[in-house]
Amino acid sequence: MPDTSSLPPAADPRMPNFRHGLFLAPMVRIGSLPTRLLALEYGADLVWSPEVVDRAIMGTERRVNPKTGLVEFIKEDKQIFSCHPVERSRLIYQVGSATPEHAAEAVRMVTAHDDVAGVDLNCGCPKPFSTLGGMGANLLSTPDLLCDILRAMRAAAPPHVSVTAKIRLLPSQEDTLALVEQIVRTRTIRALTVHCRTKNMRPREPALLHRLREVVDHVHKVAAETGQDVPVVCNGDCFSVSDVERIQELTGVSSLMLARGAEANPSCFREERACVATEVAPKWLRYAVHFDNPFGNTKYCLTQLAFNTTASLGGTERVSKLPKRELVEIRAALSQGRNDEDLAKALRQAWPVSSADELVAAVQAKLAQGEKQPMAHE
Numbered sequence: 001m002p003d004t005s006s007l008p009p010a011a012d013p014r015m016p017n018f019r020h021g022l023f024l025a026p027m028v029r030i031g032s033l034p035t036r037l038l039a040l041e042y043g044a045d046l047v048w049s050p051e052v053v054d055r056a057i058m059g060t061e062r063r064v065n066p067k068t069g070l071v072e073f074i075k076e077d078k079q080i081f082s083c084h085p086v087e088r089s090r091l092i093y094q095v096g097s098a099t100p101e102h103a104a105e106a107v108r109m110v111t112a113h114d115d116v117a118g119v120d121l122n123c124g125c126p127k128p129f130s131t132l133g134g135m136g137a138n139l140l141s142t143p144d145l146l147c148d149i150l151r152a153m154r155a156a157a158p159p160h161v162s163v164t165a166k167i168r169l170l171p172s173q174e175d176t177l178a179l180v181e182q183i184v185r186t187r188t189i190r191a192l193t194v195h196c197r198t199k200n201m202r203p204r205e206p207a208l209l210h211r212l213r214e215v216v217d218h219v220h221k222v223a224a225e226t227g228q229d230v231p232v233v234c235n236g237d238c239f240s241v242s243d244v245e246r247i248q249e250l251t252g253v254s255s256l257m258l259a260r261g262a263e264a265n266p267s268c269f270r271e272e273r274a275c276v277a278t279e280v281a282p283k284w285l286r287y288a289v290h291f292d293n294p295f296g297n298t299k300y301c302l303t304q305l306a307f308n309t310t311a312s313l314g315g316t317e318r319v320s321k322l323p324k325r326e327l328v329e330i331r332a333a334l335s336q337g338r339n340d341e342d343l344a345k346a347l348r349q350a351w352p353v354s355s356a357d358e359l360v361a362a363v364q365a366k367l368a369q370g371e372k373q374p375m376a377h378e
């Protein structure tokens, strides 16, 4: 008989469904509230927060805006993280950590008022801000510590809140299989996301998707041996719904996570991409103004959107309804914008922009419908 004594209750309906779906990847800066709400509106099944380092969230004050419902974690007048009840059942909060006690405290901070559905450990980011002090992708070379952090997160999280991890491949397949086995044997995780690149690979290098099937099979084997269900989520070079079937067939996963595709256009979760200039960017701004999103973040995210074509994503598909000349003007005006009003003008929107109440209500209705029906990508 498999030992299930340390497992959290399996059938809690509040646990997110990792088994089937398309997920918004964690992205520092880009994955702020407006991006996540747009991704949900356009069909993402789960959304990850940007990585927040454990010490950053520790000691924050939680404030709720009674008018909009916005939940903010504030320290020294700076917003460290924000979220909204409408996304709660689909929101996975990503922790950056190299210290089990701090990771546990970070988990307690965001679960004390039930603000998120799951917590995820970043074991894949190779950027210096993340690898500092052994966090992010550096955890791949300290698997015992990685597993101790997962145990601390599981112990700190309420039983209905999932714990997951996001890793990269190791250079050797054998080492990768040993690592995932060690992680699964902690009996702490509800899913494992694998970014199919190694720590030293650049984002432009093609993801090593062909290596994933063996990893998936091994995770399933170890999970079955230990009486668990641990879906693997594939990440890397999935840019749109049209990539899904090919990657599923190649890797054997049923869930995929998209980062740069959603950075360029959060409507990549549905079949037909929405026009950035006339639909996506104006909605992004409405959310930003409604939720008082920090201006620097709003401007950065808007300028990262792909206004013209999918060229930045290796495609040539034209996604805008506006002539190229106008798009160039919009981008130039956005990059010169000094406040939200300038950004609205750049996007040819009236000021003040209309409230986002109606957008939030649409997301709520969509998610409520999804709860009754099978998930979109099942």
Ligand SMILES: Cc1cc2nc3c(=O)[nH]c(=O)nc-3n(C[C@H](O)[C@H](O)[C@H](O)COP(=O)(O)O)c2cc1C
Residues within 6 Å of the ligand: 025, 026, 027, 028, 029, 030, 049, 050, 051, 094, 122, 123, 124, 125, 166, 195, 203, 235, 236, 237, 238, 239, 257, 258, 259, 260, 261, 263
């Ligand atoms: C702007 C940006 C920020 C990112 N921030 C994070 C992060 O906070 N945590 C993390 O685990 N990965 C982060 N990543 C990596 C992505 O989640 C993802 O693993 C990677 O981009 C590969 O997916 P893709 O091929 O769909 O882009 C980031 C990627 C981008 C482009």
